[in-house]
Amino acid sequence: MRIAPVLVLALSGSSGCVRTSDVFAAPTIGACGDVDTPSTLRVVTWNIRAALSSSIDTIAAELAALDGDVVALQEVDRNAARSGDIDQATALGDALGMASTFAAARAEGHGEFGVALLSRIPFENARRLELPSDNAFEPRVAVDAHLCAGDFHLRAASVHADIYPWSARQNADILADDLRESMGEGVVVGGDLNETPDGGGPAAFTDRGFVDASADAPTFADRRIDYVFVDTALTPRAGARVADSDASDHRPMVVDLTLPAPALP
Numbered sequence: 001m002r003i004a005p006v007l008v009l010a011l012s013g014s015s016g017c018v019r020t021s022d023v024f025a026a027p028t029i030g031a032c033g034d035v036d037t038p039s040t041l042r043v044v045t046w047n048i049r050a051a052l053s054s055s056i057d058t059i060a061a062e063l064a065a066l067d068g069d070v071v072a073l074q075e076v077d078r079n080a081a082r083s084g085d086i087d088q089a090t091a092l093g094d095a096l097g098m099a100s101t102f103a104a105a106r107a108e109g110h111g112e113f114g115v116a117l118l119s120r121i122p123f124e125n126a127r128r129l130e131l132p133s134d135n136a137f138e139p140r141v142a143v144d145a146h147l148c149a150g151d152f153h154l155r156a157a158s159v160h161a162d163i164y165p166w167s168a169r170q171n172a173d174i175l176a177d178d179l180r181e182s183m184g185e186g187v188v189v190g191g192d193l194n195e196t197p198d199g200g201g202p203a204a205f206t207d208r209g210f211v212d213a214s215a216d217a218p219t220f221a222d223r224r225i226d227y228v229f230v231d232t233a234l235t236p237r238a239g240a241r242v243a244d245s246d247a248s249d250h251r252p253m254v255v256d257l258t259l260p261a262p263a264l265p
Helices: 056-066 088-096 165-182 200-206
Strands: 040-047 070-078 099-108 111-119 123-130 141-149 152-160 187-192 226-230 253-258
Touching (some): 040 152, 040 187, 070 152, 088 111, 099 123, 111 141, 123 165, 200 226
Parallel strands (some): 040 070, 152 187
Antiparallel strands (some): 099 111
16 A cells, blocks of 8 residues: 655653654655666665764765665754754755655654655655653654565665663564564665664564674674664675764665565566
8 A cells, every 4th residue: 555645743742851753754655667676775774863973965975975775864853953954864865866754753852853764766655663662761763664666565664773772672573573574575674773783672683584684893883783684585795884984973884685586477
């Protein structure tokens, strides 16, 4: 089922100083047949720290150089004063010629803060998925989308898990359980799980049969806490890497995948 573009602007209260936000900016829906079925796919995941370490133009230039087909972003601001009242997901999508979708986790002043997904492959639909957990540092969400190009259909998600390990595991469990219904059909998850590979968050995916396609290199200081997970329908190619960058406090992860061959008529 296709979901028409919509913008939800409701805010809901939460305990403490953090105000949750259920803002969701849906993408423009494309036509599946407008793009030939690709044989490979480049996925980039990056926590951009709301472009507070550099600028949105610098982030866009570095993403352009990485040349991703699907880009999962975390710590994305939308119309927040601290980052110049820019809708960062839309600005990056426009700069890169990609469609975009954004899901807020919480309010940031008069704006929002959350995760985003950019894609060269047309969106069929997208949604905001809440990731509730016990005694979390702050609200967490994922953006979950279906993409299509010719005969190929991909389910893609961007996620930012909590900094507390018990909450991060619950966040990851919810997303991994939700995605499991599409296992074997082409699923990719990019995100900042705030845990090293031996943590519960990464295990939530690998325990359910997902493959960690990430490069084994630090993405935040001297640790790897950013990941790309795929299902068995997608084959990681050699050369996954963490790109050098000082545009954020995280470094981007770049993973190339081989897609299933189109079915013969």
